[in-house]
Amino acid sequence: MTPAHRLSRGLVPLALIAVWLVVGALLGPFAGRLGEVATNDQAAFLPRSAESTRVLREQAAFQQRESLPVIVLWTADGGGAVSGRQRAASAAVAALTGTPGTAGAPSPALPSRDDAALQAVVPLRPDLGDRLAPTLERVRAAAEKVPGTQVRLAGPAATQTDLADAFSGIDGVLLAVALAAVLVILLLVYRSLLLPLVVITGAVFALGLACAVVYALADHGLVRVDGQVQGILSILVIGAATDYALLVTARCREELTAGRNRYDAARAALRRSAPAVLASAGTVALGLIALLLSDLTNNRALGPVGAVGIGCAVLSALTFLPAALALLGRRAYWPARPEGGAGATGLWQRVAALVDRRPRRVWALALTGLLVCSAGALTLDSKGVPLDETFVRHVPSVAAQQTLARHFPAGAGTPVVVLADAASADRVARTVRDTAGIAAVTATGAQGRPAAAPHAVDGRVRFEATAEAAPDTQAARDTVARLRTALHALPGARALVGGYTAQQYDILRAAERDRTVIVPVVLAVILTILVLLLRSLAVPVLLVLTVALNFTATLGVAALVFRDVFGFSGTDPSVPLYGFVFLVALGVDYNIFLMSRVREETLRHGAREGVRRGLVTTGGVITSAGVVLAATFAALGVIPLAFLAQIAFIVAFGVLLDTLVVRSLLVPALVRDAGNRVWWPTRPGTDGPEGRSPGAGRRARALLPGEDHA
Structure with missing residues (x-):
């Protein structure tokens, strides 16, 4: 090799690392700036075509500015009656009219039937963002001027503030927990000091690039980002980048063990691992892109945001990491030697031997266990999480809502909104009043104030109905469903039902529709990618069925754990869909790693030997990748929200179940039992009498890493 060629071979890795250093320096800070373009305004994530969304648009004509209500609740110190303080309470909130952040005049303070509490509703602007918390403090300060009372704040504005508090510091805390978990696992896997730092550096570079791209998209209004999407993006990029890095570094170690120099080893590792990595990344990215078919804005946001994250992760794994390995060579694995890992390989030799002897x-045992677990999926309730379970720790808005429900109709302060044609006003009012679950009905007069008769605007009238049930309960949603059925049956009324509970009902229905679409x-996207990669029809169908079974088994276990361990009465309606997309796409990832290697070995040694060698050579790295991904998703548990806790458990448990049972036992055993037929319509290997390709000769008996010369 000429000196000039040797010099040019070393310049390419240096140039790649220099580019990534610039990316890290310039774009890394964006990992902490996504909160600047994020919104936790749940109204921004309503279904596009839902009836409640149409109500939001139409009621603007009634001078009902879109608002975010906060319910002010007064109770007397030490209990007792509060009626004597009603005038002072009304004056206190009336003084807020026209102050910064308000969106109209507050309602007068009204006493409860037991005369133990007062309540008033203060409408706030929905676009306050970071100014919402200070605005609520001004509301509280005004309300506390009523002597001898305790003040609590409930309603959507208070809940949104607690949500913002739950997500505050998400950038630093979540990232620190995820990286710490990954670092510990990588130190145990590699038994090296330098390589884990190289892998984590590549993952952090990928996250910085992904956050910069998402920031630009969100800043231009192309995607919406909330705290949940922000947290999932961080976890997804760190986990995926580490997974892909494990595959590349394992392949580089094999090449170094075979005697290649550092440049050739890195190039060979990249060439041989890139197809599997690209196919795996394409599977996850396209699975996420399918979320664009959702009717829910936050689901549609996660699709492109997650796909951007996966793209940046694979870019880092296939450029920065090979460049670093080419420059470091064997030193990257210090103090361990690239030939190390015989203990882990020995374990997978025993697993492969078991699969080979008794496929x-x-x-049969693995399939039975998964089917038993899957039976529990039928008991999973995904009709939403009540407010008192939304947070996994005590928050003020939940305590205030519970107090409100003890003294007032549970739906007070969060009315059901009804719009209808003016000619049908009497019939509509009567129908609303007669609907089971409705406690009271009030017409909207001029300037949007309560009135004895409704004020018509453009031939339409508006009513507010108070439900007997709390607005976040299934009973309240059932009331909305009954009300819509009754009103839609009125000829010529053109009635629409909206409000907070109707929005939650529409979100639930949209989530059910999303799952069916x-x-x-x-599944079709994943199946297509597998067919193209493996050049087979039978194996892709087998892999898709096994990862789908892994998903149902995970849901079955989750239903038991959520109910009996965590104490959740249900799950967020989007949890099953998110769990499906992540588990099926990521589960196919590991099967792609396994079966692409099995196919490679089958071409050399025959179908039976191909399964054994593929399982031995990928067992350690795929299991390590699964543990890393499970740990990173488990880090979502640091955010005190039921939705993310549920996602964290489902993905973490499902990934471990997939790597330890489905990919390690079920798939290899099924492929081994089916033999060469599983590759139909192609036949990459033809078994001889002893399970090897005739003519493979000594090559079929080549030693695997960690085998003895006994």
Whole structure:
């Protein structure tokens, strides 16, 4: 090799690392700036075509500015009656009219039937963002001027503030927990000091690039980002970048063990691992892109945001990491040697031997266990989480809502909004009043104030109905459903039902619709990628069925754990869909790593030997990747929200179940039992009498890493 060629070979890795250093320096800070373009305004994430969304748009004509209400609740110190303080309470909130952040005049303070509490509703602007918390403090300060009372704040504005508090510091805390977990696992896996730092550096560079791209998209209004999407993006990029890095570094170690120099080893590792990494990344990215079919804005936001994250992760794994390995060579694995890992390989040799000897027994036991777990999926309630379970710790808005429900109709302060044609006003009012679950009905007069008769605007009238049930309960949603059925049956009324509870009902219905539309699309996308990669029809179908079974088994276990361990009465309606997209796409990832290697070995040594060698050579790295990904998703548990806690458990448990049972036992045993037929319509290997390709000769008996020369 000429000196000039040697010099040019070293310049390419240096140039790549220099580019990534610039990316890290310039774009890294964006990992902490996504909060600047994020919104936790739940009204921004309503279904596009829902009836409640149409109500939001139409009621602007009634001078009802879109608002975010806060319910002020007064109770007397030490209990007792509060009626004597009603005038002072009304004056206190009336003084807030026209102050910064308000969106109209507050309602007068009204006493409860037991005369133990007063309540008033203060409408706030929905676009306050970071100014919402200071605005609520001004409301509280005004309300506290009523002597001898305790003040609590409930309603959507108070809940949104507690949500913002839950997500505050998400950038630093979540990232620190995830990186610490990854670092510990990588130190145990590699038994090296330098390589884990290289892998984590690449993952952090990928996260900085992804956050910069998402920041630009959100800043231009192309995507919406909330705290949940922000947290999932961080976890997804760190976990995916580390997973891909594990595959590349493991392949580089094999090449170094075979005697290649550092440049050739890195180049060979990149060439041989890139197809599997790209196929895996494409599977996850396209699975996420399928979320664009959702009717829910936050689901549609997660699709492109997650796909951007995956793209940046694979870019880092296939450029920065090979460049670093080319420059470091064997030093990257210090103090361990690249030939190390015989202990782990020995474990997977024993697993492979078990699968080879008793394939039918292995897959039958694994399949039975997964089917038993899957039965529990039928008990999973995904009709939403009540407010008192939304947070996994005590928050003021929940305590205030519970106090409110003890003294007032539970739906007070969060009315159901009804719009209808003016000619049908009497019939509509009567129908609303007669609907089971409605406690009271009030017409909207001029300037949007309560009135005895409704004020018509453009031929339409507006009513507010108070439900007997709390607005976040299934009973309240059932009331909305009954009300819509009754009103839609009135000829010529053109009635629409909206409000907070109707919005939650529409979100639930949209989530159910999304599952029926998106799940088949994701499965079709994954199946297509597998067919193209493995050049087979039978194996892709087998892999898709096994990861789908892993998903149902995970849901079955989750239903038990959520109910009996965490104490959740249900799950957020988007949890099953998110769990499906992540688990199926990521589960196919590991099967792609396994089966692409099995196919490679089958071409050399025959179908039976191909399964054994593929399982031995990928067992350690894929299991490590699964543990890393499970740990990173488990880090979502640091955010005190039920939704993210549920996602964290489902993905973490499901990934471990997939790597330890489905990919390690079920899939290899099924492929081993089916033999060369599983690759139909192609036949990459033809078994001889002893399970090897005739003519493979000594190559079929080549030693695997960690085998003895005994």
